[in-house]
Amino acid sequence: MNVRLDTLRCVCLVAAMGMFGSATLIQAETADGATKLVVSKGKHVSLEYTLKLNEKEVVESNVGGEPMTYQQGAGEIVPGLEKALEGMAVGEKKHIAVKPVDAYGEVDPKAIQEVKKALVPEHAWKVGAELEARGPEGQSLFPHVTEVKEDSVVLDFNHPLAGKTLYFDVKILDIRADAKVK
Template identity: 35%
Template sequence: MVGVDYKLTVDGQIADQSRPGQPLEFIFGTGMLLPKFEEAIEGREPGEKVSFTLSPKDGYGELIAEAVVDLPKNLFMVDGKLAEDILFVGSQVPMSDSQGNRMTGIVKEVGDEHVKMDFNHPMAGKTLNFDVEVVSVRDVTPEDLQGRCSCGSCGDGGCGDGCCEGHDHNHCDCH
């Protein structure tokens, strides 16, 4: 079990960071975080700091043009009314595809009949700059295994591919 304080800078702006006194804790080597993130801190001891940069291919991948789609506006009807509270540019909307896979799309444009949605991970195509300090390293306990998601089941880019990344890292539940 590794605890880290971190700051993620993207395009010159802080995109995410741990809260003071609340390090991100994760079970090393289980795919909860990006592989290159784990590689950069492997073997480091508490108190050690490291800064590193991940290219899009080592982060959340390149932008995929096919992941930006126009959906019929009637898909956003709730109880016979248009869900206007979620239909604005920048809104993150949880959805499911025809196979039941959960994903989050970002509203890019609202037209008269269609809504342009981007299903790329919000950090796709971005260069990720991390400043990390290892805070703790210890053996995993049975309690650590309770309440953790089995990452890889959500498919929206978190935990390396499904649950935690980019949101509240301390809860590891699917969004």
């Protein structure tokens, strides 16, 4: 059994390193000698997940609901999670810790700004209120109020999960070479 696992690890490693010439599918060998797709660049992946902070506080989960789908290597999910999913097969489960640098980054003090109250709708003059704004290039920004002063409001333009380590419990549900993911 250990020989088969070592062989499987080698097959995956060699395939991931691109040593099979122009092969575009990365596959792994199962216990019965068959091959199966694994998460690799360009594959459409369907998964269930639970996202926690401090390994306790559940932030989000789709378990028992609609699976999350994404394309591996397309930058559709946080980089640390995408990297950790590489090489997983359908049915595999994994606990993944993603550091801030590989998720939403560290908190940027320059993204915290104090503005005059007159520039913020009165209903948002409370800590925790979320706003929608436009950046200099027209991009959507979603600051949240962190402090309300006599004449001003402090807005934090950092992502709400910036500076936090994210803990994911994931299970791969489906992997396809095309977009028809369950």
